[in-house]
Amino acid sequence: MSDLAKWVDPFIGVDGCGNCLCGPHLPYSLVRLGPDVVYPQPSSGYRSNRPIVGFSHTHVSGTGGGGRYGNVLMTPITGPLRIGFDPYERQDERAGAGYYAVRLAPAGIEVELTVTPRVGVHRYRFPRGVESGVVVDVGAVIQPPEWMPVSEWAYSIGGFAEFISDTEIVGRGNYRGGWGHTFPYSVYFYARFDRPIRERILANGARYVPGQKVVEGPGVKVAAGFGDVGELNVQVGVSYVSVANARRSVERQTAGKTFDAVRADARHTWNQALSRIAVEGGSESQKTLFYTSFSRLIAMPSDLGVDDENPAWTSGVRHFTDYYCLWDSVRNANSLISLFDPETEAAMLNCLLDVQEHIGWLPDAWIAGHSAQIQGGSSADILLCEAALKGIEGIDYAKALRAMRKNAEVESPDPWLYGRHLKDYRDLGYVSTDVRKSCVSRHLEYAYQDWCIGRLAEHLGQAEVAKRYYASSRKVWNLWREELGFFAPRRPDGSWAGPFDPAGCLPDSWNDPFFYEGTSWQWSFSVHHDFAGLIARVGGPEAFVRRLDGFFERGYYHSKETILHVPYLYIYAGRPDKTAERVRWALERYFEPTRDGIKDNEDMGCQSAFYMGSTMGLYPVMGQDLWLLTAPAFARTTVQLGQSGRQLVIEAPQAGPKGHYIASATLDGRPLDRAWLRHGEIVGGAVLRFELSETPADWGRQPPPSPLSNPE
Numbered sequence: 001m002s003d004l005a006k007w008v009d010p011f012i013g014v015d016g017c018g019n020c021l022c023g024p025h026l027p028y029s030l031v032r033l034g035p036d037v038v039y040p041q042p043s044s045g046y047r048s049n050r051p052i053v054g055f056s057h058t059h060v061s062g063t064g065g066g067g068r069y070g071n072v073l074m075t076p077i078t079g080p081l082r083i084g085f086d087p088y089e090r091q092d093e094r095a096g097a098g099y100y101a102v103r104l105a106p107a108g109i110e111v112e113l114t115v116t117p118r119v120g121v122h123r124y125r126f127p128r129g130v131e132s133g134v135v136v137d138v139g140a141v142i143q144p145p146e147w148m149p150v151s152e153w154a155y156s157i158g159g160f161a162e163f164i165s166d167t168e169i170v171g172r173g174n175y176r177g178g179w180g181h182t183f184p185y186s187v188y189f190y191a192r193f194d195r196p197i198r199e200r201i202l203a204n205g206a207r208y209v210p211g212q213k214v215v216e217g218p219g220v221k222v223a224a225g226f227g228d229v230g231e232l233n234v235q236v237g238v239s240y241v242s243v244a245n246a247r248r249s250v251e252r253q254t255a256g257k258t259f260d261a262v263r264a265d266a267r268h269t270w271n272q273a274l275s276r277i278a279v280e281g282g283s284e285s286q287k288t289l290f291y292t293s294f295s296r297l298i299a300m301p302s303d304l305g306v307d308d309e310n311p312a313w314t315s316g317v318r319h320f321t322d323y324y325c326l327w328d329s330v331r332n333a334n335s336l337i338s339l340f341d342p343e344t345e346a347a348m349l350n351c352l353l354d355v356q357e358h359i360g361w362l363p364d365a366w367i368a369g370h371s372a373q374i375q376g377g378s379s380a381d382i383l384l385c386e387a388a389l390k391g392i393e394g395i396d397y398a399k400a401l402r403a404m405r406k407n408a409e410v411e412s413p414d415p416w417l418y419g420r421h422l423k424d425y426r427d428l429g430y431v432s433t434d435v436r437k438s439c440v441s442r443h444l445e446y447a448y449q450d451w452c453i454g455r456l457a458e459h460l461g462q463a464e465v466a467k468r469y470y471a472s473s474r475k476v477w478n479l480w481r482e483e484l485g486f487f488a489p490r491r492p493d494g495s496w497a498g499p500f501d502p503a504g505c506l507p508d509s510w511n512d513p514f515f516y517e518g519t520s521w522q523w524s525f526s527v528h529h530d531f532a533g534l535i536a537r538v539g540g541p542e543a544f545v546r547r548l549d550g551f552f553e554r555g556y557y558h559s560k561e562t563i564l565h566v567p568y569l570y571i572y573a574g575r576p577d578k579t580a581e582r583v584r585w586a587l588e589r590y591f592e593p594t595r596d597g598i599k600d601n602e603d604m605g606c607q608s609a610f611y612m613g614s615t616m617g618l619y620p621v622m623g624q625d626l627w628l629l630t631a632p633a634f635a636r637t638t639v640q641l642g643q644s645g646r647q648l649v650i651e652a653p654q655a656g657p658k659g660h661y662i663a664s665a666t667l668d669g670r671p672l673d674r675a676w677l678r679h680g681e682i683v684g685g686a687v688l689r690f691e692l693s694e695t696p697a698d699w700g701r702q703p704p705p706s707p708l709s710n711p712e
Contacts, residue, residue, distance in 0.1 A: 004274040005097035005267050007291035011048075013062070013598030013607075019044045020296060020602050021061035024098045024115045026266060027273045028303040028320070028344075031238050032059040033113050033120040034100065036070050038087050040145040043179070045070045048595050051087035052104065055113060056140055057120045057238045058187060061299045062602025063324050066152025067142025068178025068367070071187045072171075072238065075135045076124040078107045081225035083135060083203050097295060098266025114263040117303070118249035120236045123259040132226050133199075134234065136161065136191065138173045139219035154178045159186075160216035166196040169222060170243045180325070180365050180372025181417065186311070187238060190246035192255075194233040199225030233259055240304070240311045240321075240369070273298060276340040281635030281655055282615070288593045290615055290634075293608035297333055300324055300604050301348065301366075312369050317354040318347045324604055325365035325372070326352075326379035331561050333605030334383050335620030336613055338390055339683075342642045346394045349387055352380050353396065356403045361418030371417040375516055376438070377445035378407045378420070382623040385452035388459050389625040390679045397460060404453045408446075408469070420446055424492065430478040432492040438516035440479055440489050441523050447476035451529035451707065452623050473529055474708065477537075485538055486520040489513070503556070521556045522563045528623060531572045532706030541573040541703075548573075552582060559590040559599045561606040568619055568628045572703045576675035577696035580631045580661050583614050587633070617650055617690065618677075625679040626704055631655070631662050631692050646685030652692055659692030662699055675700030 013020040021044045023034020037050035043063045045056065054075035060068060077085050088104035095101070100113045110125035126132040139156030154177035161171035169191045176184040202209040205219035215222065226232055235254045237246035254262055274294055279287065301322045307314040310321075323329070338345040355371075356362045362380040365372035384400040412419025421442060424432045431443040454469030481488035481496060489497040502520035505512040515523050527534045535544040548570060551557060557566060567582035590599045591611050598607050613619040616639075617632030637650040652659065665672040666689045667681060682688065705711050 001271050001275060002278065003271060004278070004291055005270040007287045008097040008270065008274075008295045009288055009292050009593060010095040010097070010100070010295075011595050012289070012292045012593055013296075013602055014044065014046055014595050015048050016596035016598070017600050018596065018598035018602050018607075019062050019064065020598065021059050021299070022046055022095050023055070023059065023100045024095075024113050024266065025061070025299055026098060026115055026117055026269050027298040028301065029115060029117040030240075030302045030304065030309060031057050031115050031118055031120050032061065032299070033057050033115050034059050035102065036073060036140070036142070039143045041067055041070070041142050043067055043142065043144070045142050051089055052102070053087045054135070054137065054140070055111065055122065057189070057236060060322060060324055062296060062604065062607070063179065064601040064603070065179030066144040066148045066177070067154045070140055070142035071173050071175065072189045072236065073137040073140035074122060074234070074236070075137070076104070076109050076111065076126070076232070077133050077135060077223075078109065078126060078130045080131065081133045081199050081201055081223050083201055083208075083221050083223055085135065096267070097270035099263055112259065114259065114266050116249070116253035116262060116265070118238055118246075118309075119254045120238065121254055121259055121262045122234045122236070124232045126230060126232065128230055129228060132229055132232060133223055134193075134226075134232070135221060135223045136169060136171075137221050138171045139221065140173075141175050142178070151182055152177065152179050156218040156220075157184060158216070158218050159220050160214060161202065161220050161222045162214040163197065163200055163222070163224075164213075167193045169224065170247070171220065172243070173220070178367075180367050181370050183368070183370040185240070185368035187240065188243045188246045189239075190237040190243055190250055192235050192250055193224070193226070195226045195229050197224045198227050240309050245309065270295065276640045277612075277616075278638045279616075279634040279636070282633050285593045286615060286633050289591055289597075289611055292593075293611045296602055297336065297605035297608040297612065310369075313358055315354050315357070317350055319354070320348055320351045321366060321369065323352075323363065323366040325375065326383065327364055327375045328561050328603035328606045330379040330382050330622050331564055331606050332609035332613060332620055332622065335386065335622060336605075336609045338387065338392060339648070340639050340642065342390070342392045343394075345387065346392050349380075349383060349395055349400075353399055353403060359418070361412070362403050362407060363418060373416060374418065376442055377449045378404070378418075380404075381407060381449040381452045385456045386623045386625070388456050391683065397456060401453070401456050401460060401462070404449070404456065405465075408450060408453060408472070425475070428492060429475050430490055433489050433497050433513065434492050436513055437511060439514060440487050440520070441515045441518070441526075443479050444476060444487065444523060444526050447473050448526075448528050448623065450475070455707070470708070476527060476530065477533070480537065482537075486524045488520060518560060518562055519556070521551065522560070525551075525563065525566050525569060528621060530706055530708035531569060532703070532709035535573060536709065544573045545570060545575055545578065548578070557586070559586070559607060559610070561600070561603050564606070564610045565619075565621070568630070571628050571675045571700070572706065574701040574703055576630065576700040577661050579628070579675070583630050584660060587611065587614055617652065618688075621704075624707075627677045627679065627682070628704065629662065629665070629675045629677065629700070631660055632690060641683060641685060644685075648682050648685065649687045651687065651689040654692035658694045661693050661696050662690050663693040663697040664691045664699055665689065673700065674702040674704075676704040
């Protein structure tokens with residue numbers, strides 16, 4: 001097996017907007033271990049220029065919003081045993097796939113971290129001749145800046161810690177707050193040290209609890225002293241269900257193993273996962289960005305197993321948590337996973353259907369056992385439709401259709417958490433300004449989700465349902481303001497709201513009344529079921545190309561997840577050469593192998609999937625079975641198509657700094673004269689070969705199907 005893990009650089013995108021986790025994790029692991037810095041903390045807990053306060057076991061990676069997790073924080077200390085200590089500066093910081101290390105200054109403590117799916121493994125090397133100890137902050141939680149909404153502040157609301165032997169500590173932390181919802185959640189832990197504890201301190205907040213083995217309440221901290229030991233190893237099992245589960249994870253996954261053995265296992269796991277896609281050629285920077293992106297693509301959600309780590313119910317269904325959020329990953333990440341790992345994609349979608357069975361609604365974000373903020377519509381509708389069209393097996397699509405229809409037919413008791421703002425959309429034919437937040441972008445998403453409902457109904461042979469929802473999806477144009485040439489807000493009486501600037505939105509764009517995290521200039525390209533209708537409304541293909549050119553030239557494009565697809569829309573106007581130019585520009589501008597090398601939140605694989613798909617030359621249309629083509633960056637890419645044993649091979653011998661354009665293409669040796677493919681053309685195994693050129697070529701002018709206006 002190739003050592004693909006050598007190309008993973010966990011420090012890429014940790015600073016700036018990327019918010020990526022630099023600490024060790026495994027694909028879809030529950031434990032995501034890493035360093036946390038002094039307040040204020042980004043969602044990942046880390047910044048390169050801030051002192052370290054310790055190493056916690058639960059994190060999100062790449063998200064925006066307020067803090068969540070950062071729980072069960074461990075900090076090695078030297079000198080007299082105590083609860084309080086000064087934060088550390090860092091020296092010799094390094095990381096790789098499943099591994100992180102740093103020297104803490106001025107104490108001179110060497111820290112190494114690695115993981116299994118549910119256990120964090122620490123190795124501390126203390127200077128000889130000094131007392132050594134570890135502080136365990138059970139109440140720790142990521143703390144966002146003060147300017148974040150109060151609802152997104154997180155805090156400890158209770159818990160306990162107990163010394164159960166001279167080598168073991170157990171406990172539970174209770175927390176609430178963070179992005180998306182304020183429901184409480186609990187994290188249990190079991191910590192096993194390889195040296196006996198000689199001294200102990202227990203505290204509840206700032207109050208010491210002398211002479212006890214257990215302490216409880218919010219803000220619980222304990223400290224364990226070990227004397228002059230030199231090296232100390234600790235294995236920490238983490239569970240959302242019980243201390244027993246946390247202990248069992250240690251027994252199953254790390255007991256009797258050295259730190260180096262666990263680290264080697266983690267690297268092996270990463271090599272197995274990354275081997276699903278092998279790239280050849282390209283520069284070192286491109287390979288580093290590709291495989292680092294791959295590691296981020298499969299960082300979340302967390303796999304909780306079957307009736308194992310779901311604290312809310314048992315159902316015989318494999319459960320996942322921290323879909324953070326589908327609204328992001330739906331753009332491209334789930335599509336890419338469905339290509340190389342359709343089995344896991346099916347499991348994740350079945351989890352969403354299981355959630356719907358238990359709470360009554362499909363979630364758009366499922367975090368710490370609860371539905372969280374819906375930023376638009378129900379992205380699960382899009383994913384379930386796409387999975388059916390791609391032939392992903394093992395999903396009850398009739399059940400899925402019923403759940404999707406509920407979103408569109410039943411008024412939600414709480415549209416913040418599930419369902420739709422249905423009354424306006426149903427009765428007026430559009431989401432009006434009475435919906436105070438993101439009314440136009442919600443309308444666009446509802447319309448596309450209606451099309452997805454209709455398409456799944458058609459797939460299942462329910463012609464009348466399909467007809468009704470296809471008609472409803474045409475509501476999308478009810479907010480098209482012809483004289484402006486943009487989507488715009490309307491009042492309940494039908495009049496256009498004004499004054500309205502298609503290029504404007506509130507500085508805190510997540511609270512804009514009309515468009516969520518963007519402007520009409522940006523959202524007006526989100527008509528995925530009718531790009532042909534959009535092209536017609538702006539004056540035809542040539543006018544649409546000019547509109548796209550103006551969009552880029554005015555600086556309206558950036559690496560926001562809702563507009564990542566826009567460079568590919570030139571293909572719908574018959575200009576794949578322009579797509580090639582804009583995609584290559586975006587890759588070079590928005591992705592660098594540096595600590596601030598991702599220019600927007602990574603967002604559950606969204607940025608990663610854009611980089612991976614674009615450098616492979618294969619990019620998805622969400623909710624459909626279409627792949628759009630552009631010039632690859634690699635001479636050869638081999639994709640393992642799930643567990644089928646079949647492969648998709650993408651060849652581009654001229655890939656490189658000068659191979660910018662597709663001059664011709666073949667699919668399994670037959671000429672291909674279009675810049676798009678159906679999933680069915682490659683899922684059985686295929687060889688896609690490109691001949692690239694330095695100058696634009698007259699190739700691929702046939703536009704892809706656009707379901708409402710020009711179906712195939």
